[in-house]
Amino acid sequence: MLDQSYYDKADEIIACHTREEHSLIPIIQDIQTAFRYLPPELLTYVAKEIGITEAKAFSVASFYENFSFEPKGKYVIKVCDGTACHVRKSVPILERILSELGLSGEQRTTPDMLFTVETVSCLGACGLAPVVTVNDEVHPSMTPAAATELLKKLREEAANEN
Amino acid sequence: MGFITIDGRKVKFTDEPNILSIIRREGIDLPTLCYHSELSVYGACRLCTVEDNRGRTFASCSEQPRDGMVIYTNTPRLMKYRKMIVQLLLAAHDRDCTTCIKNGDCTLQALARRLGVLDVPFENRKTSYPVDFSSPAIVRNPNKCILCGDCVRVCDNVQNVNAxxxxxxxxxxxxxPAFQKTLAETDCVNCGQCRAVCPTGAISIHTNKTPVWAALNDPNTKVVAQIAPAVRIALGDSLGIPHGENVMGKLVAALHRMGFDEVYDTTVGADLTIMEESREFLERLESGEKLPLFTSCCPGWVTYCENRHPELVQNISTCRSPMQMLGAVIREYFKDPEKNEGKKLVSVAIMPCTAKKGEILRPESRTDGIQDVDYVLTTTELANMIQTAGLKFDLLEAESCDMPFGIGSGAGVIFGNTGGVMEAVLRRLAQTSKRAEIDVIRQSGVRGDGECKELTFDYHGRTVRAAVVNGLRNAEELIQKIESGEETFDIVEVMACRRGCIMGGGQPLGAGPRTKAARAKGLYDADNDIQIKKSDDNPIVTNLYQTLLKGKEHKLLHRNFGEQ
Structure with missing residues (x-):
């Protein structure tokens, strides 16, 4: 069961849009921005609130890779593996990040909910290749060593916040 | 309006919505997997692709006819494409045809045969999904799905459920379903219309044949069947009888041969329903409360109303459905040790409907804690059981239903058509049983396969407004009008399936416009053959009220929605 505060936030977001079928995507985008993921319960809730069926809402939300039903870490690290980044050796960067975080296979979020690692096909910043973004902040011309350094910095930042 | 040339023949067109319907009208059965005239045009399967005189190819289902068009339906190129489409579909398909529930009844299989597909030159890359047996009515096997979307559209466009x-x-x-839930966790109303349009084995009936066979072969059970009106005019479809023909006599004979001890007619239950529902209606009309009265025969509709319009549940008649009424009466009757001969009663209902499989499991489908009907077999399952038993159906000599629940009125038998329940109510409320009066009712506009029919009639000087609606989306639209106050009605008949039970989700597949019309006519013909036109004229019903039902009318014939 999701905490009531989630539903309150959803209500707040829905109030910024019209209660119509075509508001579905903007609403769930805002929800994903607020919680860094799209809680399935909220998708069902939004569907009901704007008068569409749950199956239809799921059809839309599952179509787009961008929507995630799984909770994501505090830092979402996107490693670009588009053509330009790939030829400039993005794979070793990804491997370094995954091994530093102890992630492998299907598991892409650290158990402490600090990091989520994703690969993307192109961030549109090919001139800066290879590129990594952390919560939409761009880190250009990365190397495995720079990635280790970056993770260290992020960990410190998180520790200081606590 | 104009002319197009199809394969060198010039043909006229008027208001056909697309080229495909002209081609089919001209006797060419262009294959399709995603086209149904009552659904929105989808254009996904591409099997109906045709070629024009400029060498362009396009899907004929989604192209409007234009005067002077020249169309070819069978060029070498088209034949190659069509075969390739089927091969590609089969490449990602569970091809265990011999052990598939749709074996012999499958559009994809038939198409592969028709187009001469003898090999699939691609690797089978289908991932394996679990099969969903959660619903009592429907089995969903995603491994056999070809993504034609027919089920999605019928569930949404026609039924407004979108499970x-x-x-x-x-x-x-x-x-x-959303989040890959099981069907049982959705708003599915079990109507089975998805199964009726599914061209493969992806959606099928949740069968109950095995326990029925077991009961039939158990000497310590008394197996009793009841047959719904709409079964008799559709069963023949699967057994080589002309479509729409009433095969009740042969059907009873087949059941007797298979070992059913007694075979009754659900039409008796329909007559009881009319007696109770008419009385309830007149009471409500008198008091002015809980109007309009909605009929309660259709479990698909009842479930839909509970899910989407809980505020209207109190308006639904408290009558049990005909199947449940007769089921309760049968169980009461066989309580007598002389009748049951010390054996355990197994009550089987043969229905055109998948939702009935869910209905028997509902809490209010029990009397004194005992489930009234044990199993529901759909028309399709029964046809298969007759084949399993090796009975040559066309050669069987007709037999009649067993007494004391073997005679129904004409009013009861037309229950399977949209408008049938309303017509039966009108007959019940009529002053006399005279032919002239029955004829007037017949022509009152209650018949026909219209989506929503409205009629008014006079009852003791009061004008009563009635509506007959079929298809749940149509019902939804009517409810919106009622709730907004745009329209007022006193009584509303709702059937979840378009055209009523004759097109139920458990009926034989592949019914086109002619079969649909033949089934409707078949039921009205059955009515014509019966001397008793009104439910209250049925001596069995009158007798039941004086004997078995005395003092137990409410217990055996009614239910209380929402109280369980």
């Missing part, structure tokens, strides 16, 4: 939809994308695309 299933497409999800994910590309090679991972599938048809599923």
């Amino acid at each position: 299933i939809d497409f999800a994910y994308r590309g090679t991972e695309a599938m048809v599923t």
Whole structure:
């Protein structure tokens, strides 16, 4: 069961849009921005609130890779593996990040909910290749060593916040 | 309006919505997997692709006819394409045809045979999904799905339920309830219309044949069947009898041969329903409360109303459905040790409907804690059981239903058509049983396969407004009008399936416009053959009220929605 505060936030977001079928995507985008993921319960809730069926809402939300039903870490690290980044050796960067975080296979979020690692096909910043973004902040011309350094910095930042 | 040339023949067109319907009208059965005239045009399967005189190819289902068009339906190129489409579909398909529930009844299989597909030159890359047996009515097997979307559209466009939809994308695309839940966890009303349009074995009936066979072969059971009106005019479809023909006599004979001890007619239950529902209606009309009265025969509609319009549940008649009424009466009757001969009663209902499988499991479908009807077999399952038993159906000599529940009125038998329940109510409320009066009712506008029919009639000087609606989306539209105050009615008949039970989700597949019309006519013909036109003229019903039902009318014939 999701905490009531989630539903309150959803209500707040829905109030910024019209209660119509075509508001579905903007609403769930805002929800994903607020919680860094799209809680399935909220998708069902939004569907009901704007008068569409749950199956239809799921059809839309599952179509787009961008929507995630799984909770994501505090830092979402996107490693670009588009053509330009790939030829400039993005794979070793990804491997370094995954091994530093102890992630492998299907598991892409650290158990402490600090990091989520994703690969993307192109961030549109090919001139800066290879590129990594952390919560939409761009880190250009990365190397495995720079990635280790970056993770260290992020960990410190998180520790200081606590 | 104009002319187009199809394969060198010039043909006229008027208001056909697309080229495909002209081609089919001209006797060419262009194959399709995603086209149904009552659904929105989807254009996904591409099997109906035709070629014009400029060498362009396009899907004929989604192209409007234009005067002077020249169309070819069978060029070498088209034949190659069509075969390739089927091969590609089969490449990602569970091809265990011999052990598939749709074996022999499958559009994809028939198409592969028709187009001469003898090999599939692609690797089978289908991932394996679990089969969903959660619903008592329907089995969903995603491994056999070809993503034609027919079920999605019928569930949404026609039934307004939308329990299933497409999800994910590309090679991972599938048809599923939200979050891959099971069907039982959705708003599915069990109507089975998805199964009726599914061209493969992806959606099928949740069968109960095995326990019925077991009961039939158990010497310590008394197996009793009741047959719904709409079964008799559709069963023949699967057994080589002309479509729409009433095969009740042969059907009873087949059941006797298979070992059913007693075979009754659900029409008796329909007559009881009319007696109770008419009385309830007059009471409500008198008091002015809980109007309009909605009929309660259709479990698909009842479930839909509970899910979407809980505020209207109190307006639904408290009458049990005909199947449940007769089921309760049968169980009461066989309580007598002389009648049951010390054996355990197994009550089987043969129905055109998948939702009935869910209805028997509902809490209010029990009397004194005992489930009234043990199993529901659909027309399709029964046809298969007759084949399993090796009975040559066309050679069987007709037999009649067993007494004391073997005679129904004409009013009861037309229950299977949309408008049938309303017509039966009108007959019950009529002053006399005279032929002239029955004829007037017949022509009052209650008949026909219209989506929503409205009629008014006079009852003791009071004008009564009635509506007959079929298809749940049509019902939804009517409810919106009622709730907004745009329209007022006193009584509303709702059937979840378009055209009523004759097109129920458990009926034989592949019914086109002619079969639909033949089935409706078949039931009205059956009515014509019966001397008793009104439920209250049925001596069995009158007798039941004086004997078995005395003091137990409410217990055996009514239910209380929402109280369980």
